[in-house]
Amino acid sequence: MKSFITAWLGFGSFALAAVPGFDISHYQASVDFASAYSSGARFVIIKATEGTTYKDPSFSSHYNGATSAGLIRGGYHFAHPDTSSGAAQANYFLANGGGWSGDGITLPGMLDLEGDCAGLSTSAMVSWIKDFSDTYHSKTGRYPLLYTNPSWWSSCTGGSSAFVNTSPLVLARYSSSAGTPPGGWPYYTIWQFNDAYKYGGDSDTFNGDIAGLRKLASG
Template sequence: MKMKAFITAFLSFGSLALAAVPGFDISHYQPSVDFTAAYNSGARFVIIKATEGTSYKDPKFSAHYTGATKAGLIRGGYHFARPGSSSGAAQANYFLANGGGWSGDGITLPGMLDLEGDCAGLSASAMVSWIRDFSNTYHGKTGRYPLLYTNPSWWSSCTGGSNAFVNTNPLVLARYSSSAGTPPGGWPYYTIWQFNDSYKYGGDSDTFNGDITQLKKLAKG
């Protein structure tokens, strides 16, 4: 499903009380995760670090991905961006070759591009171009646009508050607070909110902005 259509479908629920689906995200910093306990506690999705730049593969990705699948969680991979080291296309292809792919099986989330840290010496326009290069390359290979993970400060500093991705890429908002606040970049809402960095079963706590049916639609495409 294209993002514009997803937004339309999502906003059609505007008069209803929207549900929230718990989830979490992890990397090798969580070497052992009890996925079954997480599922039994209510979690229904997990986003797992796969790659960084064009040379790093998370050593726990495969084990985490298998464990999440066996526990019945909807799962996907994420790529930690290194915009100063190589092109967006090169990093998207590396991500795709090392766990970041997508298939319409209903249990695989589109890959996520993790945008945080410094601006890697890029101007706002150059950063927007880099993200677009990654995003379009990923879309060209999978038919899906990647999720974009960012926080308001980074997005403002590094892209100048660009709204270039509002109609294509779902937003994963990082904001450790009791409320999500106003999304950056003109997004009308967040798709996933990472609201703290302490999850009982390891990693960061996330919530999907909708019900389980909508989460499955995001995975299905």
């Protein structure tokens, strides 16, 4: 799995290389993908689904716009662990924009883990994430990116290190430094560092160079 990520093992402000990117949903009705690309952005993560009933109404237009602008792109799924199994939600995500193909411009799908702990114990939450992750892997050959913040990961999984060797970490921390990653991950793969990207959505950075980003997309 580590070969999917990058050889650059930088931490926070000490990262040896970085590639700008961003993430969006229907809350960003208008996104200037071409200007984002011109400014240096090379990837975008786009909301596709929630639970097993919700499809983001802007997903297709955003995805097409990102593709036309030359951005590496992928979808994300907002988890609702209290409503259905991880497998059911992974399958819904896969059927509605969250798939992966080795075309070199598609990121593995991302599982968005935030909010409360949905009434699950830490062990039950780890099992739920594993159910989602293993289902996604069985259908695509890739493990999903996992988006979380240190507080949520500690509270809801007990700081589990169960995914360190499978899923790349997308770290949400709005600060000038990424700090220490949660869950035993030695480094983040993507860091979301603010919610005010100039061209729409949240600001992200990939922890590596463009070759590493392409490797993540290619498998």
